[in-house]
Amino acid sequence: MHTNVPVVLDGYKLQVTEDPVLKMRQDENGNDVAVTDREGVQQYVVMVFGKPRGQDGRPNGRGVEVKVTLETEPGEDITSGATVELINPRLSYWTNDNGKHRCGIAYRATGVKLAG
Template structure:
């Protein structure tokens, strides 16, 4: 399975579309609980819209919105509309063989910071 594949985002503009929040999941009682890594460090989620930058006077291509799990707490400066960079961005393929045959790509980064 492909896990932690580095992603090169040079030439792309990333803009926050939803401010970062603590990543949660539902427990067996239906309650939302904070997600932590193996070391007990709290995880966060941020939604970003990525679009190729234009070149040679031509506009960039179409973009896509993705949810990115952050391994560190984002700063207060990471707000809706901010142009940002992902630190150590990676992707992993996942699949659930639960009878529904679901699969997808999960995006992850060590951190997020303001671009420029």
């Protein structure tokens, strides 16, 4: 199982597409509760659109929107439309076989900051 694989985003422009929010899940009673790490620190979610930067006059390639879990509070300056950099971005492959085989890639970062 591949977990916490570093992601190199040099050459990509990342733009926030939705304001960051507290990461939530439903407990066994159907109540929404905040997601925390093992130390009890709340997690956040930010949606970013990543697109390769054009080089040598060539056009940019296609982009993709990605949901990223943040391990620290993003700060008030990280809002929809902001161009950002992810701090310590990584990905993990996950699988869940509870009657329906599901799998995917989860994206995480220690934090996020304004680009530049």
